[in-house]
Amino acid sequence: MTPLHLGVMTVFTISGITLQIWSSQPKRAGQQHALQLPAILLYSLAAALFLFSVFPDSMTEGRALGFGIGGAAGFAAFFMLASFTWLSRTRRQDELAGQVQKLLLENAALHRPVSAGRDGGGPPRVLSECTRYELPLRGSRKHRVGMVTGNLANILGTDVWVNPENTRMEMSRVDEPTVSATIRYHGGVRDSAGHLTHDTIGLELAKQMTDGTHVAAGQVLVTGPGELEETHQVRRIVHVAAVEGEPGSGFRQVMDLERCVRNVLTEVDRVSTDGPALRSVVLPLLGTGGGNSDLEATVTRLVSATVDYFHSHKSSRIRVVYLLAYTDVQAALCRDSLDREAALAGD
Structure with missing residues (x-):
């Protein structure tokens, strides 16, 4: 070779x-x-x-x-x-x-x-600042859908707070890290040491349950805001059965989230006709607190259900519905879902 x-x-x-x-x-x-x-x-x-x-x-x-x-x-x-x-x-x-x-x-x-929406990965980061982001509905600029970030206890000037409750309408203990506990504690009367002395909202909700032990999934009950009216300018609390409990297995998200949203907004509009106009609503990410749900799918469904309600109720007195984003991950998903919703007019 x-x-x-x-x-x-x-x-x-x-x-x-x-x-x-x-x-x-x-x-x-x-x-x-x-x-x-x-x-x-x-x-x-x-x-x-x-x-x-x-x-x-x-x-x-x-x-x-x-x-x-x-x-x-x-x-x-x-x-x-x-x-x-x-x-x-x-x-x-x-x-x-x-x-x-x-x-x-x-x-x-x-x-x-x-x-x-996360800084270098790692676990979700709790947001301390309350910021708002909203987009108008195409063809109906008086209706808007958005999000508000941070702890519910720091949000001021919103007419209605939605409480994602279980089908027994049993509010969380005040020391639990839930929306229900936040509403129960801040809506009640407290002494100088911060201890709850009168469970205003919890007692009013329990009184409405005297005729039964539980309600159907998606059912809503309305109570007053208790002390939240003075401290946070809240006018009504709408409790929606968004999770179902099972002994030994904990709570899981109800299947029909769209029904939950529709019932909440319908009830807000009904109350508005008989009393003061309720223009703004804070809607937590229903049923995601226990981790037994798909967070991204939940956000998408809540945005879509809210848009659908406004489309079918063009005379609704509600002006804006805010999804509550407690962490940076939730905020990123809410912002993305809002921006991707074709029925909302982005920049």
Whole structure:
């Protein structure tokens, strides 16, 4: 074998190896098998050059496409035909790999808003600042849907607070980290040490349950705001049965969230006709407190249900509904869902 033959064979072999490694990278998904073809051709050319350089009297003969070929060309042609045959059988694998890669990219895009709302990953961060973001409804600028961030206890000047309650309408203990506990504590009478001395809202809600032990999923009951009227300018508390309890299993989100939203807003409008106009509503992310729900799906459904209500009740006296975002993750999901809702007029 001459140095020229050895050099050419080495170039073919190294090129084939390099191409094979390059084509095997994950980002080549969808074309990996197709890219193997030129690599195999380089290998076959290197092998043919080696064989016919070391054994110059070797012979190979065959016919392809009506032509007779022999020698090194016949040897290389054999590998080329075999490669094309192999490629035709693996095309489907490339198509499937491409579809998988596309789905992975779409999934990453859907989760990007969540990552963008978090500082370097890690657990969700509780938001201390109360900020508001709202978008008008297309074709009805008097109706808006938005979000308010932070702890419910720090939100001032909203007419209605919605309390996501269980189907037994049993409010949380005041020391629990729930919306129900926040409403119960701040709506009651407290002494100078901050201890609850009169459970104003809890007692009023319990009084409405004297005729039964539980209500249907999505049912709403309305109570006064207690001390929240003076401290937070709240006019009504709307309690909605958004979770169902099961002994030994805890609470789970009710299936028909849309019914919860529809019943809440309908009741707010009904109360407005008989009393002071209730223009603004704070709506927590119903049923997500225990973690037994899909947070992103919940946000999307709440936004959609609110928009649908405004579309079907164009004379509604409600002007704005705010989703309550307690953490940075919730805020990112709410903002993304609002921006993606076609019925809302973004910038």
